[in-house]
Every structure is written in structure tokens, then in C-alpha cells.
Amino acid sequence: MNRSKLLPLTETVYTILLTLTAPAHGYAILQRVHELSDGDIRMAAGTLYGALETLVKNKLIERVDSDDPRRKVYVISDYGREILREDTERMRRMISLADQAL
Amino acid sequence: MPNNTKTKVRAFLDLDAEEAWVNRMATDGWLITKGGPIYRFARAEPTHHVIRLDYRLHDRKANRDEYLQFMADSGWRHLAGKSKQYFESTQPEISSELFSDQESRSQRYLRMIKAFSAILPWFLYFTWLTGRGAGYSVSALLNPRDFFLTPGLWQMQGLQFQRHFYFELPFAMLRGLGAAIWPIGAVIVVILIVRIEILRRASKQITDA
Numbered sequence: 001m002n003r004s005k006l007l008p009l010t011e012t013v014y015t016i017l018l019t020l021t022a023p024a025h026g027y028a029i030l031q032r033v034h035e036l037s038d039g040d041i042r043m044a045a046g047t048l049y050g051a052l053e054t055l056v057k058n059k060l061i062e063r064v065d066s067d068d069p070r071r072k073v074y075v076i077s078d079y080g081r082e083i084l085r086e087d088t089e090r091m092r093r094m095i096s097l098a099d100q101a102l
Numbered sequence: 103m104p105n106n107t108k109t110k111v112r113a114f115l116d117l118d119a120e121e122a123w124v125n126r127m128a129t130d131g132w133l134i135t136k137g138g139p140i141y142r143f144a145r146a147e148p149t150h151h152v153i154r155l156d157y158r159l160h161d162r163k164a165n166r167d168e169y170l171q172f173m174a175d176s177g178w179r180h181l182a183g184k185s186k187q188y189f190e191s192t193q194p195e196i197s198s199e200l201f202s203d204q205e206s207r208s209q210r211y212l213r214m215i216k217a218f219s220a221i222l223p224w225f226l227y228f229t230w231l232t233g234r235g236a237g238y239s240v241s242a243l244l245n246p247r248d249f250f251l252t253p254g255l256w257q258m259q260g261l262q263f264q265r266h267f268y269f270e271l272p273f274a275m276l277r278g279l280g281a282a283i284w285p286i287g288a289v290i291v292v293i294l295i296v297r298i299e300i301l302r303r304a305s306k307q308i309t310d311a
Contacts, residue, residue, distance in 0.1 A: 012203065027175035045176035046156050046200035049169065050209055069164065070171040 009087045012051055017084045023064050023075040108132055108143040115297055121155045128153055137183040152191040154200040157210040159185045159217055211302035218295050225288035232281050243281055249274035
């Protein structure tokens with residue numbers, strides 16, 4: 001078993017990683033989450049801000065240079081991509097198990 | 103001339119209780135302009151305000167600016183606060199909460215504990231420092247006679263003793279206060295940390311319910 005301690009990802013983290021496959025600043029992430037989930041996932045500003053700090057610390061995302069010093073821009077890291085893929089695989093297995101059972 | 107500002111002194115550790123109070127003040131037409139313990143309020147429309155609290159300390163101004171910019175982008179106007187932050191929603195019908203899960207809400211208390219823990223070593227350091235000082239060390243608290251420095255004072259008798267004793271008493275009391283203030287401060291900080299931890303656990307339990 002070589003599963004990362006970070007798995008399974010919370011819905012908040014999974015969604016943020018998904019939106020950061022392309023670089024974005026904080027508020028743009030909120031908008032993308034809203035669009036991506038058709039308004040289904042409600043992510044509040046304070047929650048996102050804290051999550052971004054944790055994700056940077058865990059090296060799942062990284063900062064990229066931006067023209068606007070007042071708006072930090074983030075993008076998913078290679079490691080983050082790997083974790084996102086692993087968690088997607090995990091959920092795929094869960095879904096196929098559920099499909100068989102239901 | 104009508105009074106357009108108001109000062110109130112309050113001490114809160116419970117963020118939810120403080121939030122409720124600040125919102126009640128706003129509904130009464132008093133919008134917060136400075137955080138506690140000495141709060142300032144300014145007259146505002148006594149309409150429905152949605153004010154929410156965050157707790158964040160930023161080590162650099164650039165990080166704080168970025169934080170406030172992000173909150174402003176997301177529809178939260180910063181009203182007051184350097185560590186405890188007070189925000190008002192500019193679109194209360196769309197976003198009325200600063201946190202969308204209980205975990206991130208309770209993490210505010212974790213950041214509070216971190217901030218209080220950071221000042222604790224200073225109290226301990228000054229306790230140790232006064233402990234080394236001649237005349238009024240911490241150990242003298244157990245034997246207050248040591249706060250008096252007049253040579254041979256305790257061998258004196260009658261009027262001579264009284265004269266010297268009462269002359270030095272105010273100075274001895276100041277020395278005692280100087281020796282006591284740091285250990286007392288350390289104990290108070292520890293008590294506050296424990297109380298915040300209790301609040302944090304209570305706030306986390308709402309998730310499990």
C-alpha cells in the first residue's frame with residue numbers, strides 16, 4: 001500500500017485542484033467552481049483562502065508569477081496532478097463497485 | 103450635535119458570540135470601525151447587515167493586501183481588524199457566509215491558539231529575567247521581605263523600623279508588582295489558550311452531529 005496520506009481528498013480540495021489545471025487567482029477559482037458544478041458546490045471565500053494556504057504547504061499547488069501583485073495566481077503542481085489522478089481512480093473503483101451492487 | 107461614533111469595551115473569545123453582538127449593533131445602526139477590546143462604531147443605515155469574522159495574522163503587508171483584495175473580489179468589505187477581521191457582505195443575498203464547512207470555521211480558533219502561543223515564551227522569558235534581577239526576583243514573591251532593600255531593616259526596632267519600613271513600602275510594592283506581572287501574565291495566557299481550545303472543540307463537534 002503506497003497510498004498518499006492526503007487521500008481521499010475532500011470535495012473542496014478535489015474541486016480546487018480540478019479548477020487549477022489552468023492557472024487562476026483566488027476569485028477566479030470561486031467562479032470556476034461555481035461554473036464547473038452548475039452552482040451545486042458552494043465554496044465560501046474564507047474556506048477557499050485557508051484551503052489554498054494548505055494546498056501550497058502540501059505542495060499540491062504552486063504560485064505562478066502574475067502582473068498583479070495584489071492577486072496571487074496558482075496552478076496545480078505535478079504532484080498535485082498525480083494525487084488528483086489517484087483520487088479519481090479511487091472514486092472510479094468505488095463507482096464500479098456501486099454499479100455492481102445497486 | 104448628534105453623536106456619530108460610539109465606543110464600547112467588551113472582551114470576547116467566542117467568535118460566534120462576538121459576531122452576533124456586532125451584527126446586533128449593525129442592525130441598530132452602529133457599524134464597527136475598530137475591533138475589540140475597545141470597539142469603535144460609526145452611524146450607519148439601520149438596515150440588514152451581514153458581518154462575519156475571520157481570524158488571520160499576516161506576517162507581511164503584501165500578504166495582508168492580497169488577502170483583503172481576494173475578500174473584496176469575493177464580495178466582502180473589510181470593516182476593521184488586524185488579526186480578528188470583520189467583514190461585511192456586499193451581496194448578502196448571494197454570499198452570507200465566510201466559511202462553507204465547519205472544519206474551516208473551527209480553524210479560526212486554531213489560528214487564535216497559534217497567535218496566543220507565540221506570545222507565551224515572552225512572558226516566560228521576562229519571568230526568568232526578573233528572576234535573575236537583584237532585589238526583586240520572582241522567588242521573593244514567596245518571601246516578600248526580600249522586596250525591601252534597606253540594610254538591616256528587619257533588625258530595627260520601634261519608630262526607627264516604622265520610619266524606614268513605611269518609607270520603602272511603596273518601592274517594595276512596585277518591585278513586587280514588577281516581579282509578579284510576568285508569571286501572572288503567563289498564567290492568564292495559558293488560561294486563554296485552554297478556553298479557546300474548548301471553543302474549538304465545541305465548534306468542531308457541530309460537524310460530527
